[in-house]
Each structure stands twice: as structure tokens, then as C-alpha cells.
Amino acid sequence: MHDQVKAVLFDFGLVLSGPANVVVWDEMKRELAMDEATFHPSYWQFRDEYDRGTLNGTEYWNAVAGRKLQDAEVAELKRLDTELWTDMNEPMVAWAERLQKAGVKTGILSNIGDAMEDGIRGKLAWVAEFTHAVWSHQLKMRKPEPEIYAVAVKGLGVPAEQILFVDDREENIRGAEAAGMLGIVYKNHAAFLAEMERRDFLDLWGA
Known part of the structure; x- marks a missing residue:
């Protein structure tokens, strides 16, 4: 397991989930x-x-x-x-499950409305397995506002520099990095794995 990362924080849309149906x-x-x-x-x-x-x-x-x-x-x-928004990105969902089984903390940080949160929680029981989830509507703020990352860090109970955040938007990753986290922009799965390899995180992928 990569010693640098103690928790992985996921965006929901276009990271844990796939493209719109x-x-x-x-x-x-x-x-x-x-x-x-x-x-x-x-x-x-x-x-x-x-x-x-x-x-x-x-x-x-x-x-x-x-x-x-x-x-x-x-x-x-x-x-x-x-x-x-719930056609799932199965490789990323499976990775989250592997991380959880390996004892790595996992979180969700998503810009999302109240009815969407209710719908996701009602449909996807596995969301409850994440260590912590931040849904933007609850806080009346959105990524990449700095305060929302602080809430995610506190919820995971891990120093920011030991959290890897994966999001499909560059500006949200820049916000996470400004908050002290590690970050990878998720555009497609092949590019993501290539970046994980470049950053020497593939052992974390194997979990």
C-alpha cells in the first residue's frame, strides 16, 4: 500500500458514475x-x-x-x-470497494442537489460504505470553494496531504491541491491509470 495516501476521496458524477444516460x-x-x-x-x-x-x-x-x-x-x-447519473463507472466503484476492504478510508465529495442525494442513497446501498460523504447542497457551498475541502478532510480524519482526490474537473482538483491534498483529474480510465502509474500509485490501485 502506498504510504503517502491514507484516504481516497471521490467525486460522484463522471468518476464513480459514468456519462449521462x-x-x-x-x-x-x-x-x-x-x-x-x-x-x-x-x-x-x-x-x-x-x-x-x-x-x-x-x-x-x-x-x-x-x-x-x-x-x-x-x-x-x-x-x-x-x-x-447512476450508470456506474464499474472499475472505479470496484476500486473503492477494494480500498475499503484493505482498510483505506474512502470519501465522496460531490456538487449535488438534495433530491439527487436522496435518489443516489436510495438506489445505491454501497454509498453507505464510504467513511464520509460531503454533498454540496447540505453546506450551501460548492467545489472549488476552499471551505468544502476542509469539511471533507475533517470528515475523513486524515491529514490533507495524505488524501488523494479524484475529480473530472481541473478546477476542482486545483482547489483540492490548494487545500493540501493530492489530486488526479479523471478524464477516462486509461488516462487515469497512466497517471496513477506515473505518480507511483499503482500499488494503491491494487489495494
Whole structure:
């Protein structure tokens, strides 16, 4: 086991999970009777506020739709949103499990809204096996704000310099490094493993 790393901190979207499910994306458009040109910008326009907890799930979907939705419509959109982002990145999920079995602390640090957290926890029982999880909406802040990394470090109970953070966004990794952590940007699995080898972390991958 690599002596330098005592905990691995994972982003959820596009690290533990894979890309958005395009079939579900189309279902969401049909549910809202919106075309791609309208739905795509609306979905992302309010996402930062949702992840920050400024908007809850119901408020977010009303904002995306541009109208007050019925409760049943909101419930279905929340369900679909969970499905959209829970096609898992199996090699990374399996790595987290190996780390846990080897006694290495694992954490999640994700920019995510309240209904998404509920959906993920309800669907993916293995999320409870992580040592600590930081969901941005709970703190009313987002990566790469410095304070959110401090919460993750405290929750893991490991010095920042002994935590490896994996995230798909460069700015979030820079934020983690500024907080004292090690960091690797996850773009695809082959590139990730190559970087793990370059950093002499492959023994950690084997866990």
C-alpha cells in the first residue's frame, strides 16, 4: 500500500458514475414537452443553484420547466434525474470497494442537489460504505470553494496531504491541491491509470 495516501476521496458524477444516460435524457425532455434546444440550457442554467442548495429539487425542476409543475411531475423528474447519473463507472466503484476492504478510508465529495442525494442513497446501498460523504447542497457551498475541502478532510480524519482526490474537473482538483491534498483529474480510465502509474500509485490501485 502506498504510504503517502491514507484516504481516497471521490467525486460522484463522471468518476464513480459514468456519462449521462442518453435514453433517460430523452425521457426527461418528453416529460417536460421540451426539445433539446430548450431543455439542455434550462437543465444546466439552474444546476449550480441546485447543487449549492439555494434551490431544492422541486424549485429546481419548476425553474427548468418555467412553470409550476404538479407533484407527480416533479417526483418523476427527480426519479429520472437519478437514473440519468447512476450508470456506474464499474472499475472505479470496484476500486473503492477494494480500498475499503484493505482498510483505506474512502470519501465522496460531490456538487449535488438534495433530491439527487436522496435518489443516489436510495438506489445505491454501497454509498453507505464510504467513511464520509460531503454533498454540496447540505453546506450551501460548492467545489472549488476552499471551505468544502476542509469539511471533507475533517470528515475523513486524515491529514490533507495524505488524501488523494479524484475529480473530472481541473478546477476542482486545483482547489483540492490548494487545500493540501493530492489530486488526479479523471478524464477516462486509461488516462487515469497512466497517471496513477506515473505518480507511483499503482500499488494503491491494487489495494
